[in-house]
Every structure is written in structure tokens, then in C-alpha cells.
Amino acid sequence: MDNWREDATCQKGEGASSTLDLRRAFSADVHMETIKTHRSRLLDRPHLDWRAYFVTALVAGLTTLIAGLVLCGVVLGEPGFILRVTASLVLGPDVIPVTEGSTALVLLIGVLLQFALSFAYGLVIVLVIHRWGLLVGLVGGVLIGAALYVIEIYALSFFFPWIYPLRNWLLLLTHMILGGLVGVVYELLDKYDLPYPASGA
Numbered sequence: 001m002d003n004w005r006e007d008a009t010c011q012k013g014e015g016a017s018s019t020l021d022l023r024r025a026f027s028a029d030v031h032m033e034t035i036k037t038h039r040s041r042l043l044d045r046p047h048l049d050w051r052a053y054f055v056t057a058l059v060a061g062l063t064t065l066i067a068g069l070v071l072c073g074v075v076l077g078e079p080g081f082i083l084r085v086t087a088s089l090v091l092g093p094d095v096i097p098v099t100e101g102s103t104a105l106v107l108l109i110g111v112l113l114q115f116a117l118s119f120a121y122g123l124v125i126v127l128v129i130h131r132w133g134l135l136v137g138l139v140g141g142v143l144i145g146a147a148l149y150v151i152e153i154y155a156l157s158f159f160f161p162w163i164y165p166l167r168n169w170l171l172l173l174t175h176m177i178l179g180g181l182v183g184v185v186y187e188l189l190d191k192y193d194l195p196y197p198a199s200g201a
Contacts, residue, residue, distance in 0.1 A: 052189035053126050060181035061118030065111065068174045075170060082174065083110030085166055086117070093162035118178060121148050125182045131190070137183030145179020146172065 065082075073079035084096045087110035095106045129140040149172045157164035 048126065048130060049186075049190045052186055052191065053122065055189060056126070056182055056186040057119040057122035058115075059185055060122060060178050061115045063181055064118060064174050064178040065114050067177055068114075068170070071170050071173065080107060080110075082171070083107050083114065085163070085171070086110045086113045088162065089113060089156075089160060093160075096162070096166070121145070121175075121178060122182045122186075124148070125179055126186050129183050129187070132187075134184065134187045137187035138180055139183075141179035141181070141183025142176045143179070145175040145177070145182075148179070149175035 068082040069079040072081040081096075084106060087106045088094075088096050090109055090113065091106065125141050125144050128144055129137045132140065152175075153164060153167045153171075
């Protein structure tokens with residue numbers, strides 16, 4: 001009888017130990033799955049909406065171009081100044097003075113470069129402010145636009161020395177307008193800009 005009781009006790013102990021092992025294994029599997037899911041979401045988080053980026057860069061580039069033309073026309077009396085400065089990156093400093101005349105080629109190259117820079121700067125801004133919300137998009141975009149102006153003036157001057165003497169608040173303002181527009185418009189159009197983690201995930 002005593003042996004039977006001992007065997008029953010051992011079996012109960014083994015059963016309890018087996019159940020405990022199963023629970024531990026299940027908990028470990030759940031924990032690992034949670035970690036994998038979390039890592040997967042972190043990797044998915046920087047996903048960009050390229051359609052929103054394209055529309056944003058186009059809208060921001062066009063708006064900034066119009067704002068720059070108006071500001072230069074009102075303040076300097078020469079709307080084409082901003083296009084001359086931009087075109088000089090390809091054509092050289094000879095196209096900047098007003099005496100050279102705003103030929104169609106200079107203006108066309110200035111417009112094309114303006115949009116090219118808008119797309120390049122827009123991508124930088126979008127990568128930084130992506131999925132941080134509308135307010136951060138606006139403030140961060142403006143600040144990054146100002147930072148890009150500083151980089152443009154002081155870094156590009158090494159390759160284009162005539163750019164540095166042309167630094168002024170008009171160019172700074174157009175960069176800040178571009179940055180703010182990119183931040184706001186992208187956040188409004190970004191279809192992936194949902195609360196993180198997404199509900200129901």
C-alpha cells in the first residue's frame with residue numbers, strides 16, 4: 001500500500017512538473033512572438049507614402065517658386081532674381097546680374113533646378129518628420145528648411161563661391177516656406193500616418 005501511495009505521489013509530481021514545463025514553454029513562445037511582432041512593427045514604421053511625397057514636393061515646389069517670384073518682385077523689383085541665382089548653379093554667375101536679361105533659357109533652367117531642389121529637399125524633410133504629426137511636420141519642416149539654407153549657403157559656396165555674397169533673408173524665407181509646406185502637406189496626405197501601434201494590430 002505504501003509503495004502504491006509513493007508511486008501515485010511521484011506520478012502527481014511528474015504531472016505537475018510537466019504542466020509547469022508546458023506553461024513555461026508556452027510563455028516563452030508568446031514572449032518571443034511578441035518580440036518578433038514588435039520588431040516587425042518597428043521595421044514597418046518608417047514606411048513612406050511615395051505618392052504623398054511626389055504630390056507634396058510638387059505642391060511645395062510650385063508654391064515656393066511663386067512666393068519667391070512675388071517676394072523678389074516686391075522687395076527687389078526683379079522677380080527673376082531667384083531663378084537667376086538657381087540657374088547660376090549650372091550656367092555660372094554671369095546670368096545673375098539684371099543687365100544680362102532674363103532669357104527664356106535662363107528662366108527655364110532656373111525653374112527646372114528649382115523643382116529638382118524641391119524634390120531633393122522634400123525627401124530629406126519627409127524622412128526626418130515622417131509620422132510625427134501635423135504640428136511637428138510644420139515646425140520641423142520650417143527648421144529643417146532653415147538648416148538646408150545654411151548648408152546651401154556655406155557648403156555650396158565651396159563649389160559655387162558667388163553664392164555666399166548673395167545670402168539674404170528672402171532666400172532664407174523661401175527655404176522655410178518650402179520646409180513648412182512639405183511637412184504639412186505630406187502629413188495631410190500620408191495614408192500610413194496612423195496612431196502607432198495601429199488599432200486592432
